[in-house]
Structures are given as C-alpha cells and as structure tokens.
Amino acid sequence: MMPRPVGSVPIFNGEDYAYWKARMQAYLQSLDPEIWSVTHESNANVNLLEPDYIKCNAKAKNALFACISKDVFAQLDASTTTHGIRTEIQGLYEATSDVKEERYYMLKNKYDHFTRLPHERANTVYSRFHVLVEEINALRDDFKMKPVEVEDS
Structure with missing residues (x-):
C-alpha cells in the first residue's frame, strides 16, 4: 500500500x-x-x-x-x-474460503498462545494484540463464528 x-x-x-x-x-x-x-x-x-x-x-x-x-x-x-x-x-x-479458514485457525492459535515478549513495552504488546484480534474478527465474519473478545481481568 x-x-x-x-x-x-x-x-x-x-x-x-x-x-x-x-x-x-x-x-x-x-x-x-x-x-x-x-x-x-x-x-x-x-x-x-x-x-x-x-x-x-x-x-x-x-x-x-x-x-x-x-x-x-x-x-x-x-x-x-x-x-x-x-x-x-x-x-x-480475495482469498478463497479454504484459505480464509486456514488463516483464521492459524491466527486463533496465535491468539491462544499470545504472550508478552521479553523487554516489550505495554503499548507494543497492546498494539500487537489489537492487530491480531482485528484480523481474527475480520476473518470470522466469513464463517459466522463468535467474535474474539478481550476478557477483563
């Protein structure tokens, strides 16, 4: 772009x-x-x-x-x-539905195993996490899946 x-x-x-x-x-x-x-x-x-x-x-x-x-x-x-x-x-x-579904599950796996990197600042962690959630939610619209939400702790 x-x-x-x-x-x-x-x-x-x-x-x-x-x-x-x-x-x-x-x-x-x-x-x-x-x-x-x-x-x-x-x-x-x-x-x-x-x-x-x-x-x-x-x-x-x-x-x-x-x-x-x-x-x-x-x-x-x-x-x-x-x-x-x-x-x-x-x-x-635009990717085919098979490609989208594969990407969705790959991103979902990244989400499930998301961790802060050593010496990473909080705002950088948040930015990486936010991008990941947005990518997942954009793909899940194609599959009528439940959106990924950040739980308050």
Missing part, C-alpha cells in the same frame, strides 16, 4: 486486500450511501440508463480508480459498472 493523506483511502497495489476493502467501503459510504449501493449491490434490477444511477456509478468508478495502482487497473475491464469492477477486484485478490 502506498501512503496517502489522513482520511483518504490508500492506493491498492495488490497487497493487503482486506484492509483496503474495509477502508474503501467506509470511504464510499461516507461520500454517499447511494455511491456505496451501486458499488456493492448487483445491477440486475437497475435501469443502467437512469440519470441518478449514471451519476452515482460515475462517482463510484472515479473513487475506485483513484485508489488503485496502474498494475491493478491494467487487470480490470474499465468499461463495466462499478459493481462489476468491485467484483473483479474481489475475485482477483
């Missing part, structure tokens, strides 16, 4: 798709819920010639293209709808 100003979506270069996907969703929703809608929902029951749809699709497509690298862009069919573009990106970069 290439760094961008605070509040903007990082440019997706083919790495860390899950992070970029979450950031892109929040960004498109913040622009306008309709912009997210044309990106997220199937266009099967939509009049593609309706002016409101054309306007939202153009804004969403511009936002998507502004947040991907030339290499990622070269793999896409730029003439499709933003829903089609998002689906293409997802198909190219």
Whole structure:
C-alpha cells in the first residue's frame, strides 16, 4: 500500500486486500450511501440508463480508480459498472474460503498462545494484540463464528 493523506483511502497495489476493502467501503459510504449501493449491490434490477444511477456509478468508478495502482487497473475491464469492477477486484485478490479458514485457525492459535515478549513495552504488546484480534474478527465474519473478545481481568 502506498501512503496517502489522513482520511483518504490508500492506493491498492495488490497487497493487503482486506484492509483496503474495509477502508474503501467506509470511504464510499461516507461520500454517499447511494455511491456505496451501486458499488456493492448487483445491477440486475437497475435501469443502467437512469440519470441518478449514471451519476452515482460515475462517482463510484472515479473513487475506485483513484485508489488503485496502474498494475491493478491494467487487470480490470474499465468499461463495466462499478459493481462489476468491485467484483473483479474481489475475485482477483480475495482469498478463497479454504484459505480464509486456514488463516483464521492459524491466527486463533496465535491468539491462544499470545504472550508478552521479553523487554516489550505495554503499548507494543497492546498494539500487537489489537492487530491480531482485528484480523481474527475480520476473518470470522466469513464463517459466522463468535467474535474474539478481550476478557477483563
């Protein structure tokens, strides 16, 4: 990922798709819920010639293209709808359910055996732990599993 100003979506270069996907969703929703809608929902029951749809699709497509690298862009069919573009990106970069499940159990094992490293500061321990919990919770959504919660002691 290439760094961008605070509040903007990082440019997706083919790495860390899950992070970029979450950031892109929040960004498109913040622009306008309709912009997210044309990106997220199937266009099967939509009049593609309706002016409101054309306007939202153009804004969403511009936002998507502004947040991907030339290499990622070269793999896409730029003439499709933003829903089609998002689906293409997802198909190219999102892991299969088997890979996700394997990663989930690997991360869960790290969680179960998490320990503080020698001479590690408390804020570093917390940061590592927080990243681990967030990664697990992002994956568990795909499997309808119970979220990992930090117990108060």
